[in-house]
Amino acid sequence: MKIIEVKDYQEMSQKAAEYMIEKILQNPNIKLGLATGGTPVGTYQNLIADHRNNGTSYSGVTTFNLDEYIGLSGNNKNSYRYFMNEQLFNHIDINMKNTHIPQGDASDIEAECHRYEELLAKHHGVDLQILGIGQNGHIGFNEPGSSFESQTHVVDLTPSTIKANARFFNNMEEVPTKAITMGIATIMKSKEILLLVSGEKKNEAMHQLINGPVSENFPASVLKKHQCVTIIADKAVVAGLKVHSS
Ligand code: GLP
Numbered sequence: 001m002k003i004i005e006v007k008d009y010q011e012m013s014q015k016a017a018e019y020m021i022e023k024i025l026q027n028p029n030i031k032l033g034l035a036t037g038g039t040p041v042g043t044y045q046n047l048i049a050d051h052r053n054n055g056t057s058y059s060g061v062t063t064f065n066l067d068e069y070i071g072l073s074g075n076n077k078n079s080y081r082y083f084m085n086e087q088l089f090n091h092i093d094i095n096m097k098n099t100h101i102p103q104g105d106a107s108d109i110e111a112e113c114h115r116y117e118e119l120l121a122k123h124h125g126v127d128l129q130i131l132g133i134g135q136n137g138h139i140g141f142n143e144p145g146s147s148f149e150s151q152t153h154v155v156d157l158t159p160s161t162i163k164a165n166a167r168f169f170n171n172m173e174e175v176p177t178k179a180i181t182m183g184i185a186t187i188m189k190s191k192e193i194l195l196l197v198s199g200e201k202k203n204e205a206m207h208q209l210i211n212g213p214v215s216e217n218f219p220a221s222v223l224k225k226h227q228c229v230t231i232i233a234d235k236a237v238v239a240g241l242k243v244h245s246s
Contacts, residue, residue: 013042
């Protein structure tokens with residue numbers, strides 16, 4: 001895993017966007033794996049600015065998001081579909097038909113998981129997957145204990161994840177407790193992975209990732225087994241690493 005250290009969230013967002021834009025220019029038909037959460041928002045803002053200023057086109061790009069809350073329709077402001085439309089898709093020239101996110105309000109959730117996995121297979125997988133990391137080491141919504149062999153599946157969110165995500169909702173009762181997520185094996189099939197980590201809250205997770213064992217108890221640790229992972233981490237995170245290992 002290659003680590004690029006940056007000053008702060010802003011620089012991380014800029015560097016991540018530059019990284020993605022270079023790949024899009026190299027391959028205008030690239031298949032991007034996208035993430036939600038607070039971490040990639042700045043990256044998406046940089047992509048939008050670049051699209052406006054430099055005309056980078058997404059007309060040939062296909063996207064697959066990692067996950068979606070179960071029970072929320074795409075019109076719900078807290079759904080990841082809504083988030084992606086607002087934060088990125090509505091502001092670039094991507095064909096909405098080429099933007100894929102699991103359907104959280106599908107009548108048959110198991111069938112939806114299967115459909116999503118098949119769709120990824122049909123497209124021969126993701127070329128570049130953007131990832132954030134949960135404080136407990138989750139990637140997508142693969143919580144600690146998730147099998148490294150898992151494909152797109154239903155998860156029960158842990159209390160700590162529900163609490164961390166509550167900031168986007170009006171009250172705790174509204175926060176979904178289940179989600180559909182690409183599995184660990186699905187994520188690992190991506191040809192390349194870009195992990196973004198920013199802020200002191202992620203110190204412990206980053207420390208575990210770098211210094212801990214590869215274990216299903218810490219889902220992100222699987223990334224050590226991937227051929228091509230780049231981590232862009234800010235000073236607050238990297239400083240934490242030094243404190244932990246001293
Ligand atoms: C959610 C998402 C993850 C994301 C994580 C971290 O749980 N499902 O994909 O990485 O939150 O969120 P944040 O970037 O806001 O710290």
